[in-house]
Amino acid sequence: xxxxxxxxEFLPQSPRGSRLQQxxxxxxxxxxxQLRRRKSTAPLSRHKRAVSHQVPKAHDKKxxxxxxxxxxxxxxxxxxxxxxxxxxxxxxxxxKVVEKTLPLGLVPIVVPELKTITIGxxxxxxxxxxxxFQYGGFHDTCLEYEIITAQGDVxxxxxxxxxxxxxxxxxxxxxxxxILSRLVFRLIPAKRYVHITHEKHESIDTYLDSIYAHFERxxxxxxxxxxxxxxxxxxxxxxxxxxxxxxxxxDWLKVYYQSTATRDQDYFETPHYFYRYDHGVTNVHPKSFxxxxxxxKFLGSSQILRIAEKARWLVLDDARxxxxxxxxxxxxxxxxxxxxxxxxxxxxPLWCVPYRRVHDYEWLSDEYWxxxxxxxxxxxxxxxxxxxxxxxxxxxxxxxxxxxxxVKTLISYNYYPEQxxxxxxxxxxxxxxxxxxxxxxxxxxxxxxxxxxxxGR
Ligand SMILES: Cc1cc2nc3c(=O)[nH]c(=O)nc-3n(C[C@H](O)[C@H](O)[C@H](O)COP(=O)(O)OP(=O)(O)OC[C@H]3O[C@@H](n4cnc5c(N)ncnc54)[C@H](O)[C@@H]3O)c2cc1C
Numbered sequence: 114x115x116x117x118x119x120x121x122e123f124l125p126q127s128p129r130g131s132r133l134q135q136x137x138x139x140x141x142x143x144x145x146x147q148l149r150r151r152k153s154t155a156p157l158s159r160h161k162r163a164v165s166h167q168v169p170k171a172h173d174k175k176x177x178x179x180x181x182x183x184x185x186x187x188x189x190x191x192x193x194x195x196x197x198x199x200x201x202x203x204x205x206x207x208x209k210v211v212e213k214t215l216p217l218g219l220v221p222i223v224v225p226e227l228k229t230i231t232i233g234x235x236x237x238x239x240x241x242x243x244x245x246f247q248y249g250g251f252h253d254t255c256l257e258y259e260i261i262t263a264q265g266d267v268x269x270x271x272x273x274x275x276x277x278x279x280x281x282x283x284x285x286x287x288x289x290x291x292i293l294s295r296l297v298f299r300l301i302p303a304k305r306y307v308h309i310t311h312e313k314h315e316s317i318d319t320y321l322d323s324i325y326a327h328f329e330r331x332x333x334x335x336x337x338x339x340x341x342x343x344x345x346x347x348x349x350x351x352x353x354x355x356x357x358x359x360x361x362x363x364d365w366l367k368v369y370y371q372s373t374a375t376r377d378q379d380y381f382e383t384p385h386y387f388y389r390y391d392h393g394v395t396n397v398h399p400k401s402f403x404x405x406x407x408x409x410k411f412l413g414s415s416q417i418l419r420i421a422e423k424a425r426w427l428v429l430d431d432a433r434x435x436x437x438x439x440x441x442x443x444x445x446x447x448x449x450x451x452x453x454x455x456x457x458x459x460x461x462p463l464w465c466v467p468y469r470r471v472h473d474y475e476w477l478s479d480e481y482w483x484x485x486x487x488x489x490x491x492x493x494x495x496x497x498x499x500x501x502x503x504x505x506x507x508x509x510x511x512x513x514x515x516x517x518x519x520v521k522t523l524i525s526y527n528y529y530p531e532q533x534x535x536x537x538x539x540x541x542x543x544x545x546x547x548x549x550x551x552x553x554x555x556x557x558x559x560x561x562x563x564x565x566x567x568x569g570r
Contacts, residue, residue, distance in 0.1 A: 172569020
């Protein structure tokens, strides 16, 4: 099986692109050959250059797995400004994609807010940001995936070819389906600046009314929010603009989420808007002004996560971890969730990201989708909450979300019993795809990887 699976439709047009595509083919051949030669069925994990943006865990078994190196899969292979598409390798961080596309007046559609989240991780993990109310997640903007299977076969997967289920199941698979080795995704026009208005709301009702009105009218390009409490709610809406009377950035002393409660509006250079939360969304590091003055310039999310990963034995407590997790809820159940959260957990601020139901993801069970009728979902993200007393807040969230038709992203700590887990996630679809891509289960299955191995069990 030749490793050059790139379809004619998505072959680089530029000489530089063609050269990088040839280099890419050689890299894929190297990895495929390693997998073909490997006889062991022991778990195998990928090693990439950028830090992982999953919540680090002290006992995560991935650290002791045999590794396959993907450190050199970090190239932007080609940008076709006319067709507004980008061809790139999975290890490319979004900040590098934006750096290359913005000079052409284009950007990726969903740019997660931490600079070094990679495009591969955004597909295989999860990804949201303030354009998600129009476009869903980054996966929903992708057109083609090249996937290397555990047997060293290389598949070209699109939403409508013979590997469409593999294409869909790569999303949210957390590396259990196969190795994503090349992506083709859409770009949209962008301008040099972004203008944001911070709407202030004193009740959940007016807040939800405004979110739904903007969703229906599609009258803004960006929409997310900070819920400071259930009576102080900021909705941050805005657009790309050609000029700005001033610009702000929040990558040193100033803290963006706090500004949403104090400012009526703000202007940014586009990259500074994308990375307004890079020091943490609502759990900013360093916390103190003095800490930011001395270290803020050097300590972005990547450095903090790298330290946490390296010193995980010292800094992480897997028994009583702080709560950092994204939850997805049907819009119609959000008020119930916020009132419950205030009463039973009471941790604020929260990040609120409306998310259009662009596609009923094949990795969630049919039973799950039968229960959800909303066309708009909302991501409510909790960052850095200290757990109280004996309560396991992660487990509390898992049961409450099941009650409200919601789902918890698997990037953090997961306590689902196996049967309950497969009531939410689509076991049959995973098994159908694993039969093609990883019949010996060397990449682990989704439950084993996210609810057991990640927790050191
Ligand atoms: C503090 C914090 C804040 C966050 N905030 C946001 C946010 O605002 N918006 C958002 O969208 N996300 C957010 N995330 C989640 C984060 O985006 C996801 O966890 C994302 O998957 C991380 O991508 P990464 O590039 O760091 O990949 P990694 O963390 O390295 O990988 C994520 C998963 O994808 C798999 N994977 C990665 N690359 C490949 C590949 N080439 N082939 C196969 N599998 C692969 C890995 O095995 C892993 O299971 C946040 C996470 C944290 C910890």
